[in-house]
Amino acid sequence: MANIFSSSIGKKFVMSISGAFLLVFLLLHASINLAAVASEEAYNMACHFMDTNILIQIMVPVLALGFVVHIVYAIILTLHNMKARPVKYAVGNQAEATFASRNMFVLGLIVLGFLTIHLSHFWAKMQLQHFVGGTATENPYLLVKTTLSNPANAIMYLVWIWALWFHLSHGFWSAFQTLGASNQIWIPRLKVASYIYATIIAVSFTIVPLYFVLFAK
Amino acid sequence: MNLTLKIWRQANAKARGAFETYNVSDISPDSSFLEMLDILNLQLVRAGKDPVVVEKGCRGPVAFDHDCREGICGMCSLYINGRAHGPDDDITTCQLHMRKFKDGDTITIEPWRSAGFPVVKDLVVDRGAYDKILQAGGFISVNTGGVPDANAIPIPKPKADESMDAAACIGCGACAATCKNGSAMLFVAARVSSLALLPQGKMEAARRAKAMVAKMDELGFGACTNTQACEAECPKGISVAHIARLNREFLSAKLKD
Numbered sequence: 001m002a003n004i005f006s007s008s009i010g011k012k013f014v015m016s017i018s019g020a021f022l023l024v025f026l027l028l029h030a031s032i033n034l035a036a037v038a039s040e041e042a043y044n045m046a047c048h049f050m051d052t053n054i055l056i057q058i059m060v061p062v063l064a065l066g067f068v069v070h071i072v073y074a075i076i077l078t079l080h081n082m083k084a085r086p087v088k089y090a091v092g093n094q095a096e097a098t099f100a101s102r103n104m105f106v107l108g109l110i111v112l113g114f115l116t117i118h119l120s121h122f123w124a125k126m127q128l129q130h131f132v133g134g135t136a137t138e139n140p141y142l143l144v145k146t147t148l149s150n151p152a153n154a155i156m157y158l159v160w161i162w163a164l165w166f167h168l169s170h171g172f173w174s175a176f177q178t179l180g181a182s183n184q185i186w187i188p189r190l191k192v193a194s195y196i197y198a199t200i201i202a203v204s205f206t207i208v209p210l211y212f213v214l215f216a217k
Numbered sequence: 218m219n220l221t222l223k224i225w226r227q228a229n230a231k232a233r234g235a236f237e238t239y240n241v242s243d244i245s246p247d248s249s250f251l252e253m254l255d256i257l258n259l260q261l262v263r264a265g266k267d268p269v270v271v272e273k274g275c276r277g278p279v280a281f282d283h284d285c286r287e288g289i290c291g292m293c294s295l296y297i298n299g300r301a302h303g304p305d306d307d308i309t310t311c312q313l314h315m316r317k318f319k320d321g322d323t324i325t326i327e328p329w330r331s332a333g334f335p336v337v338k339d340l341v342v343d344r345g346a347y348d349k350i351l352q353a354g355g356f357i358s359v360n361t362g363g364v365p366d367a368n369a370i371p372i373p374k375p376k377a378d379e380s381m382d383a384a385a386c387i388g389c390g391a392c393a394a395t396c397k398n399g400s401a402m403l404f405v406a407a408r409v410s411s412l413a414l415l416p417q418g419k420m421e422a423a424r425r426a427k428a429m430v431a432k433m434d435e436l437g438f439g440a441c442t443n444t445q446a447c448e449a450e451c452p453k454g455i456s457v458a459h460i461a462r463l464n465r466e467f468l469s470a471k472l473k474d
Contacts, residue, residue, distance in 0.1 A: 091325045
């Protein structure tokens with residue numbers, strides 16, 4: 001284990017493990033969200049579960065740590081990579097590479113920027129209050145409904161979700177590649193899985209603001 | 218063909234460089250890119266720019282690296298119009314032909330840009346960093362003794378093929394030059410992978426991966442973000458699947474420590 005985290009591959013290892021952890025979190029988040037489309041009772045029940053289940057309470061700080069580690073290592077690696085090319089090219093790189101793979105850090109910043117707004121919209125008024133001993137909103141469904149039925153908010157969420165789609169479309173297979181869990185046959189398969197995963201997440205996230213802005217009365 | 222060339226000129230490693238513009242005319246579409254540069258240099262020499270003594274204010278011919286001119290030595294480089302080894306796939310710059318350009322084009326020619334590859338002069342960069350990475354572990358230790366029979370150790374054909382695909386690396390540096398992170402991972406991976414796949418190399422695989430990655434990091438190359446630009450620009454089409462193997466070898470070696 002000696003000096004593993006001082007090596008470039010060791011730092012990438014941290015990125016992929018923390019990223020994979022966040023991928024699992026997104027699946028849970030997306031499934032809870034869909035309860036809001038099902039019914040008010042279902043969503044409020046799901047929120048109650050998230051506020052009381054002991055495993056979830058343990059995982060909340062772990063999740064926060066996962067985000068912090070992923071972001072801190074992204075900054076460390078990006079600064080390191082910028083130093084590897086002190087003199088820039090005059091002509092931009094024309095080599096074939098996906099938009100997402102070239103812009104992971106920028107996409108990550110966009111995701112992070114909206115994440116802070118998102119946390120202030122919901123989490124700060126819901127689960128956070130249980131941790132700090134404040135009063136959480138009594139009807140989470142109503143909070144979601146009033147926030148997302150505002151078209152400006154809904155549009156912001158859609159932009160955010162689809163920036164996340166790009167981030168995930170590269171991040172998913174990239175995590176496997178960094179861990180060494182791929183080869184010539186599995187790289188194309190993992191890329192397909194990447195697009196499927198990113199699309200499942202983005203579509204299930206998109207349904208919620210669309211539903212509230214179009215149908216919620 | 219008549220072309221406008223924007224070429225990076227830099228007197229030496231410490232001097233400040235800048236682009237200079239040149240015009241070349243009557244270039245055959247069948248001539249190679251390096252032949253076109255030869256014609257430019259001849260033109261510069263004939264115009265009184267001494268090829269040996271570079272007088273004050275006179276830069277002389279354009280310096281660029283080349284050797285075999287048949288795509289196997291890995292000596293030529295050049296970042297042409299935003300692409301390492303120019304606008305064609307699976308070739309080195311010496312195999313690039315002027316038919317890939319159009320009459321009247323402006324072509325921008327830059328040296329490899331990487332902290333690991335300092336510019337020596339004009340378009341020539343020092344790729345000694347790759348040699349240092351190889352010296353750190355890109356070999357197998359052979360103790361003296363009798364010559365073993367060929368094929369005494371059976372090697373499955375798919376493994377031998379994959380090893381040979383990685384061994385095709387000519388160390389030209391296009392991977393680090395094109396990578397947005399200036400990462401040398403494809404080069405290191407090709408060496409580690411081609412040896413790790415064979416019984417002769419497997420013995421030292423863990424030590425090799427650790428030593429070569431440590432040297433790569435030390436020499437200022439960036440970290441891989443899996444854009445696959447290196448694979449797209451590699452003149453030998455070496456797959457990033459070898460990077461996955463390098464990651465495997467390195468991480469398992471480190472986790473055992």
